[in-house]
Amino acid sequence: MKPKIFIDGEHGTTGLQIRTRLAGRDDIEIISVPAERRKEAAARAEFLNAADVAILCLPDDAANESVSLIANDNTRVIDASTAHRVADGWVYGFAEMDRDQGKAIASARRVANPGCWPQGPIATLRPLVTAGLLPPDFPVTMNGISGYTGGGRSMIDTYVSQGEDAPEFLPYGLTFQHKHVPELKKYAGLARDPLMQPVVGNFAQGMVTMVPLQLGELERVPTGAELHAAIADHYAGIKDSAVEVAPFEPVERTPALDPESYNDTNRMRLHVFANDKRAQALLVAVYDNLGKGASGAAVQNLDLMLGLPG
Known part of the structure; x- marks a missing residue:
């Protein structure tokens, strides 16, 4: 049956x-x-x-x-x-x-x-906290952009009715009381509230989330290669994973960060970018807010x- x-x-x-x-x-x-x-x-x-x-x-x-x-x-x-x-x-x-x-x-x-917004940051941060490369009390800030379907029926109707006149880039959640903060904090393994700064774009679906890391104040500063290896090792050990990790390579820009690139799939792709001399890194997730999200x-x-x- x-x-x-x-x-x-x-x-x-x-x-x-x-x-x-x-x-x-x-x-x-x-x-x-x-x-x-x-x-x-x-x-x-x-x-x-x-x-x-x-x-x-x-x-x-x-x-x-x-x-x-x-x-x-x-x-x-x-x-x-x-x-x-x-x-x-x-x-x-x-x-x-x-x-x-x-x-x-x-x-x-x-x-x-x-939720769509926390999933990308959780995917990148949790392996690093678990591996001890980031402490749980690390001050996390995340930002990103999502298609307007993430805002539900009322936002969809607004953007469709406005067409080309709808905002191309509209930050929101500016009181920093986003409903996804408790979820992100808990499952990323964080001890303090992260600062979320989401943006809606004038496209229907797809998203990119980004977590910039200022690593210089850590007692031991991990390299970009170490961050990437910890994340890659985590997902390599999961059978039938819908999450893939892009190669670690220095690039100024890449079309792989197109927020619509994984639309209509259940896939998620993670990236690590870093400048070891500056002790800075960026964790990026690309996925469909209506798919994996x-x-x-x-x-x-x-x-x-x-x-x-x-």
Whole structure:
């Protein structure tokens, strides 16, 4: 019998992307509330409890409500909202974060899908903290740019309606209270709050995140080659990793940092750039905010939970 999958919020940006990625698969069954019952409160609970896996593509409050409606021990959950990313009892759904993270996801009843913005910095910082090359109290600053689909339906509608008149480069989160800070801090292994400075660009999807490192104040200053080796070793040890590490080479610029280069995939590519004489480095991640940053990761986690090849 095929496992039943219910996407709660299937008509939102992430939900539609997940449906597209699962279209045509014959190893699962997608169940949906019929159109004539969508306004029935009981229908949502019925389908949540009928599913083997429920994927929540909802605002935080609605995601919490959905979890509360599950009245059995069989329905497993992947939550794509922010609601449970640092909550006890939930496994973080970044399969490559640690060597045993995929196994933890596979056996979990509750999986919190990662946010798009923290995933790149976590991917580069966590191996360095774990290897002892960066101390947990290192002052981390991150920045980057993402397509406007990362802002949800209202931002998508704004950018589409404005067309070429929409801002090409719009910084936001300037109160430094970004909702992803707790997630980034916890899973990067940091002891102090990082400073996040995100930017939205006038393109639909794709993103680049960057973590600049001023290394000169460290008791022992790691070289760029050491930073790269620690990150590369981490991902080399993970089977079926969706994360790749670019070669370490000195370049002034490279087309590989195009934020749209991994669109419509579940891939992520990491780069390390450095100037050892100046004790400075830059950690970069390139991925799709709707792929590895959202729906791609959700499908990867679903396959792990169901023991399917994907």
